[in-house]
Amino acid sequence: MAYDKIAERVILLKRFLPQLEQPSGWELRARVYGEVLGLRQGWPRSLEELAGIISDSQLVEVFRLSPYREYYSFRGRYYTVRGGELILEGSWGQVREAVWEAFRLNGIKTYAVLKALLELGEAPYASVEARASEILGSRLNAARLLAQLRDRWELVWESGSAREKGWTIPEEIRPVVEEFVKAVESKPIPRLSTRQAEDEFVQVLEMEAAYNSYLEGLVRERLDEALSFGRSFTVAKLVEYLVDLFGSVIFFDELLTLAQQYSIADTPVVTESGHKAMSTGFNLALFGEPGTGKTFATKDFILGNESLGVPPHGLPGLNRYCGGMTPAMFIAIGEAYAGRRFNFIVTEFNDWFKHRGMVEPLKLALEGGVIAYETKTYRVGPYRFSSFFSVNYNTRVLERGYEVTVSDPNFNAIEDRMLCRLHRLTKEKYRELAESQRRLMLGITTEKMAKMAPRIRDHLTLVHAVQTGHPLVRDFTPKRVVLTERDLEAVTRAREAILEAMGEVKALPFSMRLERRAVQLASALSLASYFNRDEPELGIDPEALRLAVRFYVEEAWIRARESFDVGEVLRRLNLG
The missing domain is CATH 1.10.260 (434 Repressor (Amino-terminal Domain))
Incomplete structure (x- = not known):
């Protein structure tokens, strides 16, 4: 026993x-x-x-x-x-629910009181209040909260005689409370300026708990199966799966959103000499005409959509959907994510720029910079934002190029800090969207996704856990992505082909960041081949590099308002 x-x-x-x-x-x-x-x-x-x-x-x-x-x-x-x-x-399941419900309603104060009781064992009220205030960093009147924890959730008891009463946590539930305290303390507890940030921090910990629970189930029940799948999984097989689902044109959108999911681990990318060139993490933007599948790629495909029969493909617990959120609210709650890497999915990014003064703080967020924001009524920060964005926004797509519908003239600074993909509703794309919708309604796509999505999600989660040093997978050693001169030569050849095709221009319509995004994309996609070999370092997958260079050429073409023959450039680079 x-x-x-x-x-x-x-x-x-x-x-x-x-x-x-x-x-x-x-x-x-x-x-x-x-x-x-x-x-x-x-x-x-x-x-x-x-x-x-x-x-x-x-x-x-x-x-x-x-x-x-x-x-x-x-x-x-x-x-x-x-x-x-x-x-x-x-009854530990019910106890866990009770602890998290108390945390949702009372925030970080619940943590302070329960941690104080764990440390003190059994103690009079004055001692509990003093220690909880010390943990919280501010004066705390714990009487009401202790009464709630006792009467509503049965997480604490009053013990002792009428003259000398003390408070304690029942011995049989202490492990659950200790588990909760460890979850809160697993990463630094940020300093929170607003009630919105305090409420959001509760959600952050619940999302992390969902991730940990999923990973625990994976390691306990499906690890051998996930490793077996990973040993035969490649970027080419991922592409094959997505093309089969969506067609040879629109598959690239889902490929980009999955690549970004792999990138969130922010894996180091180093040169052959060991110099750190960059990390994989990038922000993603799908933009263009409405009705071209942008929301499906960034939200439904990653989070899942039960009504459409689409299972989730993305990381469990680490994607924060921001539907209906204002940019001011994002800045307020961003404090709760300090020191953490999540992905913020914003499907109506245009709306964030209806408010003045949003470009600068969002630019800092995209750069992982320090955000500080102040109004007449409150002040937020300063704090460092280390998460990522996956956004959609609508533009007016012209016969050549596109026109941003965001009125802020500095919006190009935002675009320049993201990996962007234009959605133009061509006849070919329309046919693929219509066929994809038909197959989804008939259940053909749903059946295929039901088999493959859980495997991809397990693979993605396991790679992320290893790369971020999660204690549940400490037997695995994280890898670095190695960038070689040969890989960079492929990007250089693409650059020269683009510049030659553009002819004489006074100013280039894109920056060096575009090349950086292409290398990041190749590096992130290469993580799909993570378990193919046992080597301690991971080289750039050839198919990942080919897809990234193609992205670079097509994005440069869009930025140049389609002023050169993209088909000819792709043929010259053997990417047709």
């Missing part, structure tokens, strides 16, 4: 049958050991010994002898006492 189950039985027996340890409890011991266990001699010398030999059915019989069973409760991992009856099943 598991040691922790025996230990829980000891707690149960001490609470409901304390007479078994008292000198005057001979009559009860005779009934328990003689009548229930049928022992004529060799009685257990301690509750620990009794807990190791008694069966569950015998424990139920013994429990019925308790004079306290109507007065106390018990919510353990293996046993529950409810309504005076011993139930042979645990």
Whole structure:
């Protein structure tokens, strides 16, 4: 029998049958050991010994002898006492829900009070309040919260005499509370300026808990299967899957959103000499005409859409959907993500620029810079934003090029800091969208995704966990992506072909950041081939490089308002 189950039985027996340890409890011991266990001699010398030999059915019989069973409760991992009856099943699931509900309603104060009680064991109110205030960093009146934790969630007890009352956490639920405190402390707790940020921090921890729960299930139940899948999975196979689902034109949108999911681990990209050239993490923007599948690629495909029958392909718990959120709200809650890497999905990015003064703080956010924001009523920050964006916005697509509908003249500074992809509704794309919709309605696409999406999601999560050093996968060693001269030569050849095709121009319509984005895309996509080889470093996948160079050429063509023959450039580079 598991040691922790025996230990829980000891707690149960001490609470409901304390007479078994008292000198005057001979009559009860005779009934328990003689009548229930049928022992004529060799009685257990301690509750620990009794807990190791008694069966569950015998424990139920013994429990019925308790004079306290109507007065106390018990919510353990293996046993529950409810309504005076011993139930042979645990309650830790309900306890976890109670802890997180208390946290949602009271925020970081719940953490401070519970941590104080874990440290103090059993203590009078004044000690609990003083230690909780010290943990919180500000004065805390804990009386109301303690009463809620006792009466509503049964997470704490009042103990002791009427003259000297103390507060404590029931022993059987301490591991759940310790688990919660560790979850809060797993990363630095940010300093929060607003109530919105405090509320958001609760959601941040819940999302991280969802990620950890998914990863735990993966490691416990599906690790061998995930590794077997990973050893044969490549960028080419990923492309094959997406082309089969969506067609040879629009598949690239889903490829970009999945590449960004791999990139969130922010894996170092180094040269052959070991010099760090960059990291994989990038911000993504799909822009263009409405109705061209942008929202499906960034939101439904990544998060899943049950009504469409689309399972989630993206990282569990690490994508924050920002539907209906204002930019001011984003800046306020951004504090809660300091020191963390999430992905913010904004499907109506245009709306964020209806408010004045948003370009500068958003530009800082895209650069991982320090954000500070102040109005007449409140001040936010300063804090460093380290998460990423995946956004959609509508533009007027012209016969050549496009025209941004955002009125702010500095919006190009935002575009320049993202990996961008234009959506133009050509006849070919329209046919593919219509066919994709037909296959989705008939269930053809849904059936294929149901088989493949969980495997891709497991692979993506496992790669992310290894690359971010998650303790559940500490047996794996993180890898670096190695960028060679040969890889960079492919980008150089593309650059020269583009410049030659453009002819004489006074000013280039794109910056060097475009080349950087192409290299980041190739590096992030290469993580799809992560488990192909056992080498400690990961080279750029040839198919990933080919796709990234093609992206570079096509994006340069769009930025140049389609002023050169893109087909000819692609043919010259053998990318046609």
